[in-house]
Amino acid sequence: MLSEFDLIKRYFKRERPGRPDVGLGIGDDCALLSPAPGRQIAISSDMLVEDRHFFAGADPFMLGHKALAVNLSDLAAMGARPIAFTLALALPRADEAWLDGFSRGLFALADEHGCELIGGDTTKGPLNICITVFGELSPGHALRRAAAKPGDDIWISGTLGDARLALAGCWKEVELTPEAQAQAAPRLHMPTPRVALGLALAAVPIAHAALDISDGLVGDLGHILAASSVGATLDVDALPGGPALARQDLALRRRFTAAGGDDYELCFTAPMSQRAAVLEAAAQASTPVTRVGTIDAVPGLRLVNAHGERLDLSLAGWDHFVAG
């Protein structure tokens, strides 16, 4: 049987030149980072549990991708540049085919972002993947949830709702054609962290507040409103739905774009005076963005349709503790 030591050596330790700001990687009591002088380190940690964040029997390559992607998405939402990550992994058994797929999916995305695996832990136990990711940014440039200001535009990257539609297809909540399921599924299983966009928005900085949409836009935008002590009006019909969702009826489109979950797009606010700069940053990051509402001083979130009429949608955010 594969020992813990062999498992790490075979699947997770790579013999190649590391980043200059990684002083020491896998194999000692600690890893060592040497941050560039004057930079801040952004840190985020996400734990993925079988049957809660992914299905039992999920494809290991896609799971390796997703486990890192949701963490990189947090760095993106802060405007931080990825440096490195740790991986703690509980596995019911040392399944080599699983480890091979998982590590390939993980490293494919890590390499895309120059993000180095520097340490972690492996143990036997119910499948659990805990990644802690490290990024860097300049002090004062972090895109904070508490930074939205009345008059700011609200922007969304990419499209919303296809991840939730894929889940609805799996659950048979919605009848999907095989083509629609195939189109929506990658958004659920292999989300794209919007790292380049986050960096471009934080560089000047252009944006005020930002977060990544993981539990549904309405709930997540609520965190920005609460932290910033502001309110907002959101044009639900302006929300950019995914291509698979576009073929569904209006009620479902509204529900899944506004409160789907697992989107891993950025929601950010920026002053009206920065509209051109936002569009330029989006072009530079090759990431489409859509303006979907306005921050104002009146507490609460008002949902409106394309004609500016109030919508009374019953939308609940996803709570990883209560739900499911």
Next chain:
Amino acid sequence: MLSEFDLIKRYFKRERPGRPDVGLGIGDDCALLSPAPGRQIAISSDMLVEDRHFFAGADPFMLGHKALAVNLSDLAAMGARPIAFTLALALPRADEAWLDGFSRGLFALADEHGCELIGGDTTKGPLNICITVFGELSPGHALRRAAAKPGDDIWISGTLGDARLALAGCWKEVELTPEAQAQAAPRLHMPTPRVALGLALAAVPIAHAALDISDGLVGDLGHILAASSVGATLDVDALPGGPALARQDLALRRRFTAAGGDDYELCFTAPMSQRAAVLEAAAQASTPVTRVGTIDAVPGLRLVNAHGERLDLSLAGWDHFVAG
């Protein structure tokens, strides 16, 4: 039912002035650290799983202590000063009595070391505790496993074997009196990370190589030997056994001190010329140390008794993946 948000607010978010080098704590997409100029950040991550690293029904206060202690022990072994940590927690249910005990045990130890909880994750799932800890040190001062040199003394902090004895008592592997069990149990459930000693040894630096003994001395010392391409002679009868173990027979004392596990003492090497400095560092850290062997150039680990005669002990280290 307690939501994820309420749970974090009630048990883990504290309203008090944070450390000046923590730019941002719990509540945004990322936490932010602002390391002092020129310092390195030491990072370690440990995952604790029920029935593997602790018993089902383990006292939550002690579990909170231990989950952080094993991580602080890694910082100690590197000679790093604790700054902060993240906590990712999967819980089968939001049990408030459990959360109250766990968070109190966690923060009691964290406060002792000025180590701030800056973020993490909570989710429903089989009980799993994943902590990632951050410390700081001066470049070139880290106590690396690869730094042992022929001629170095081998030192051990504190005492060994009582944690393993407590486990043997629980398993009925050894018949223990209630007094012996009560004396040994804290070493298993509430280990003391040797942070002050690690800092003192790294300050000059006095020590060459170091690690913390988590899987049994013989196995862990083997990591230093392999990383440093050296060998060693270890005087098994010089190993400082714990007070509960002292009343057991010689064979058990040898086995549990040399290859017990869960000791969380430091094993370090230092040149003979530094003996007085090691003892002074130990006194300064109020941590006893014992000299137990010598590093040499001959590959392999030779176990000897008090008379220098070779012992042929069959000792296996603990592998968190294969064992159990």
